[in-house]
Amino acid sequence: MGPLRRLFRLAPRPETIVADIDEEITLHLELRAAELEAQGRSPADARAEAERLFGEVRTHRGSCVTIDQERITSMRRADAFDALRQDLGFALRASRRRPLFTAAAIAILALGIGANTAVFSIVHGVLLRPLPFEEPGRLVMVRNGDSRGEFQVSELERMRYRQETGLFERIGTWYFGTLTISGTGDTERVRTLFADADALPVAGIRPVLGRTFTPEEDVPGGEPVVLVSHNYWRTRLGARQDVVGQPLTVDGATATIIGVLPPDARLPGDFTGARAELVAPLSPDPVPDPRNFHFLSAMARLRPGATLEAVNARLGVVARELVETVPPLPDDFRITVVPVTQAVLGQYRPAVLMLLWAVGLLLLLACANVAGLLLAQAESRRREFAVRAALGAGPGRLARQMVTESLILGGLGGLAGLLVGYGALRGLLAVSPPGLPRVDQVSLEPVVLVFAVSASLLTALLFGLAPAAAVRRGSGVSSLRGEGRGSTVGRERHLVRRGLVFAEIALAVTLAAGAGLVVRTWLNVVKTDPGFEVERRLTFQLSLPAARYETREARWQFYQALTIELGGVPGVRAAGAVSALPLAQEAGDWGFLIEGRPPLREGERNPFADRIVVTPGYFEAMRVRLVEGRLPTPADDATREPVILINEATARRYWPEGGALGARIRLSSNVDTVWRRVVGIVGDVRSRGLEEAARQEFYFPHAQYPTNPSQNAMGTLSVVVHAAGDPEALTGPVREAVRRLDADVPLSQVRTMDAVLDTTLSVRRLQLLLLGFFALSGLVLVAAGVYGVVAFLVSERAREFGVRLALGADRGGILRLVLGDSVRLAVIGVTAGLGGALVLGRLLQSVLFGVRFADPVVLSVVPLVVLVVVTAATVGPALRAARTDPGMTLKGE
């Protein structure tokens, strides 16, 4: 047997094995019997003797069957390996022959899979992962509300809810604040969780070291005890095992550390932004404040079997009761419970899920595109398949080879996709708005890797099926002869593909237009003048401990000394402090009266402006423009005439004809009776963000601020330092300067104004990047889709082109023919896309800035770009069409 025939020998089927063995044995017995007959025996005798000589037929037959079956099985296995190796070889050779196509296919798949991997990581890390509570299904947040919205729980209400033992197995309350820790290295202010004795137990959070509070410690004047977060224990306390029982200086007093929390321990309110490092007792007053301030969060564990409807119904009764007995509560006061998962994650679910749908759609389109490319390929490889079929490979075999090729593409695409996904995730996390919960814990976890691998295999099968089926149908003699083209089935498929490309073009135009609008918005936002200089500014917050800085004078003197001290630091050009840092903190508005104005009419509102306290040097440090008059100086103290500054917005609003300078105003609250003279008007500052117009503001010199019950307003200020060079380099010297004045005053929120501005732009940046990514992907897909369709078209019509060329058409004409066809499709698609762009723009209008949704620049540039992309993708196959050799095509391939 020659090697070629051996190559194509197939393993025999099981039924044949037994039949063959029977035939072998039967022949032997017959011939042996014949031999014995020839020696003179009777036929029956000969037969019997032959059988006797043979031995146990059944046994020998059985042995042969077993031996043969085993041989067949191992042959089959070897065949399968051989076939696989062959397929791999074919697939790799095929990929090498078309490097551009392979690269394009892998790139498209990597894009789709990578995007999905990144987004799925976020979906998993933020939404799907269970919250770090025991049995979160039974936990609910208890919220108060009225017709205007929701608000938190008061101490009085807390006591009342604790009585509802029929509903709640346990209920815990807490709020977040800040405490100063000193004594262990730097004095610092840390975010603190003030929790009652039930708050951590209700969540099922158990300390890894020590214990939580007892009810006895949770009273006003109780033992000063604290728990520390896992992070604080690791970074500031050296992760020592003996830390329980150690003292910690908190707000100037000594407290004892009684426990360390586990690494993932958080309560609702702590899932975004900076995490609490310290836990202190809530110490609720047994006699609650009758003013009924609402500042507590409450979480309860429902009794087994309690339904939300029953609980809400009962709470309706409780609410009615409270409205009767607690005067400050509004009449439409209500109490609701919300499952904790929904409370923490609910508002992000729609946006994140929409993102997931979007990338899912992207992956599907990517698959469709690669399938289209493969189909276009398969058509041009028809001859190759026909030859292999003639050599004995069945249609099943060929289909298997196509699937192997698809799996390789899918596998490589998946690997590349993982890389893209990792990069995309890093990028997404870098720009994600700080408000996204648990985003600090998102990473490429094993779950996500499994997802990525499954996605790539699934996509491989999805886009591999189409060409495999095509090859199955098309293989055989008919394709050698070049028949089977122009069949109705082929035309249907072609229509579907053209429809797909049309949809992609429309979608790409829509997305690109959206991206264009967002880009213009971004540019508008970024070039908006905030009203002060952002570069080279270092800022930090100082909190003077109330105990040692009780008087206004003491506080003012500290900040004055600080300004002088900072002025002496090399590299500092100016320094000043403010009560509300622009772009970071909000100032409250206060009403005021203007001397000499007629009293208010019915329904008229008092003039008002945001109240801001500044130290001398602040406006200089921020380079805020002085429009008229003068800036505050150290001479504006408690002994001199009370003065005040206003900004342009206030001046425009209340002195439209001018004359604000020199006017006298007085705060309309009963606290202040002093008339203050306006000595300066400064330029507008966009305090609430670059996109919001400047608010009306007035500025009090620090030393002349009216005494009023909220003492801390003057003790805690944000200091701004104008640096000659790199602001961050001044961090050390500035800390030193503060320490020289008072070692126990903590610095917090040390950052540059650039960073502050950056944070306000994070949502915009995310919008820009996301839409930009989708728009770009859309364009890539359009290019691939158009290329696939046109390539297929060209190969289909090769004969037609040959005829035309033979009949005298010039090559330029063929080129124009193919290009024209493409452009026509593109124009229709673009028109549809423009419609979609207007719709999308309308939807986006509320979030655009300085751009109309039907922006002419965007709407003219985008279609042009898409048309260019389509033309570029068509050029390759069009040139190939123009270079058709009429001789070859007319001969029939």
Added chain:
Amino acid sequence: MTQVDLLQGTLDLLLLKALSWGPMHGYEINRWIRDTTGEALAIEEGALYPALHRLEARGWVEAEWGLTDRNRRAKYYRLTRAGRDQCRREATAWTRYAGVMARVIEAGRA
């Protein structure tokens, strides 16, 4: 004539040797062995077939269906190259062994 029992493990050598003379089907192999040994070996004739199938599984013989001169369908076995090598090896080993045994038996007391 008296027959000797077939020694364990020597059937393979017999079959390989038989086939070294050319392709044969099962009955022909049996005939050849009987003729060559003068029917001196007591072999259960059916045992040939499992042995042949085993040789095929090991790749020392190949099988192909053909026609006898009476136009009967028969499974012809043929030595592969590996089978030829194996035959040579086993024959050499056997001869050597037989020689050693002979020396032992004929040796006088020392």
